[in-house]
Amino acid sequence: MKTPRAFYQPLAIGAPAPLRDLPVQLERMIHFVPPHVEKMRAKVPDLISRVDVVLGNLEDAIPADQKTAARRGFIEMARENDFGSTGLWTRINCLNSPWVLDDLMEIVTEVGDKLDVIMLPKVEGAWDIHYLDQLLAQLEARAGISRPIMIHAILETAEGVKNVESIATASPRMHGMSLGPADLAASRGMKTTRVGGGHPDYMVLADGTAEGAPRAGFQQDLWHYTVAKMVDACMAAGIKAFYGPFGDFSDAAACEAQFRNAFLMGCVGAWSLHPSQIDIAKKVFSPEPGEVAFARKIIKAMPDGTGAVMIDGKMQDDATWKQAKVIDDLARLVTEKDPDFARVYAAE
Numbered sequence: 001m002k003t004p005r006a007f008y009q010p011l012a013i014g015a016p017a018p019l020r021d022l023p024v025q026l027e028r029m030i031h032f033v034p035p036h037v038e039k040m041r042a043k044v045p046d047l048i049s050r051v052d053v054v055l056g057n058l059e060d061a062i063p064a065d066q067k068t069a070a071r072r073g074f075i076e077m078a079r080e081n082d083f084g085s086t087g088l089w090t091r092i093n094c095l096n097s098p099w100v101l102d103d104l105m106e107i108v109t110e111v112g113d114k115l116d117v118i119m120l121p122k123v124e125g126a127w128d129i130h131y132l133d134q135l136l137a138q139l140e141a142r143a144g145i146s147r148p149i150m151i152h153a154i155l156e157t158a159e160g161v162k163n164v165e166s167i168a169t170a171s172p173r174m175h176g177m178s179l180g181p182a183d184l185a186a187s188r189g190m191k192t193t194r195v196g197g198g199h200p201d202y203m204v205l206a207d208g209t210a211e212g213a214p215r216a217g218f219q220q221d222l223w224h225y226t227v228a229k230m231v232d233a234c235m236a237a238g239i240k241a242f243y244g245p246f247g248d249f250s251d252a253a254a255c256e257a258q259f260r261n262a263f264l265m266g267c268v269g270a271w272s273l274h275p276s277q278i279d280i281a282k283k284v285f286s287p288e289p290g291e292v293a294f295a296r297k298i299i300k301a302m303p304d305g306t307g308a309v310m311i312d313g314k315m316q317d318d319a320t321w322k323q324a325k326v327i328d329d330l331a332r333l334v335t336e337k338d339p340d341f342a343r344v345y346a347a348e
């Protein structure tokens, strides 16, 4: 392990100094764009004003014979648009693929100064982050980039989950992590064919009665353990946790439920793969107005955050004050970016 001082040294001469704190940024949804499709690229100017992060995807879902077109399409969309306060990310191909070196060389060299975050798929351990960290420093130095590009890991292999804590703390470049339920299901040998969400057969059956009445089944959350493990690893490391993809675009209610479970557990956002999922993520990852109003009541009643008070019959103390602060801080961030929510929160 590196010494504390060495941890924050640039990894190449001329590379920017690593960040000590994450930039304060609203990232309720990471919106995936397939950049090899001209029609989709043409939607980017409109997407910039609708989403918190635009991501050009180069990995899975891009056909092998379109990998170069996707990379060049991403560079074009990065060059041609002003992203303002909206994040610009790319998901590169995985480290053992034949495409990743060119992804990094071309993207960092040509548009590295506009890129906020690189999403790295199939991260197995800290060694994957160390490799990318070093290479990015060399490329940043060569391209004269002044702001370090951050790394976001996808947690989508059994080994990655085993090593989640060392991945989260592998580098000051770490921005956060997303759960990748589709690859993780395959890696774990789960018997499913879905991209995220629940499964009706993963359930607990209520006890039988002497009368033999029908027994209710209660569906359980397949992802609870992994999301909890990821959130603890991320929050302990001071980085952000996200739920990843929800593949059934026709089931908005189930998507919303999956996103909300993640939000309640500590995640700050999720992926949107289709325009219909943007508003779902906005609704879920912006705190509920009633909760914001209650959080503000707590903060007002306990100005220095200590003591115990009763509000609406419920005991509040230092710990609920801290929860209230999480909600109020998020509401303020949402207010800065989103005029619709600003009006709703102000009215409460």
Ligand SMILES: CC(=O)SCCNC(=O)CCNC(=O)[C@H](O)C(C)(C)COP(=O)(O)OP(=O)(O)OC[C@H]1O[C@@H](n2cnc3c(N)ncnc32)[C@H](O)[C@@H]1OP(=O)(O)O
Residues within 6 Å of the ligand: 032, 033, 034, 039, 040, 043, 057, 060, 061, 182, 183, 195, 245, 272, 273, 274, 275
């Ligand atoms: C397990 C994982 O790795 S998940 C991550 C990898 N997967 C992805 O990135 C998938 C991203 N999404 C997509 O590529 C597309 O949504 C597809 C190919 C799955 C479906 O696209 P379509 O068949 O065009 O869907 P649909 O007809 O419902 O689209 C409706 C409109 O939204 C547009 N649209 C669809 N997806 C997107 C998107 N991700 N971004 C912007 N616009 C989109 C379509 O172009 C269409 O526009 P139009 O009305 O002007 O013609």
Ligand SMILES: O=CC(=O)O
Residues within 6 Å of the ligand: 060, 121, 154, 156, 179, 180, 181, 182, 183, 184, 195, 244, 245
């Ligand atoms: O990349 C995402 C996944 O679910 O796999």
Ligand SMILES: [Mg+2]
Residues within 6 Å of the ligand: 060, 121, 154, 156, 180, 182, 183
């Ligand atoms: Mg995956």
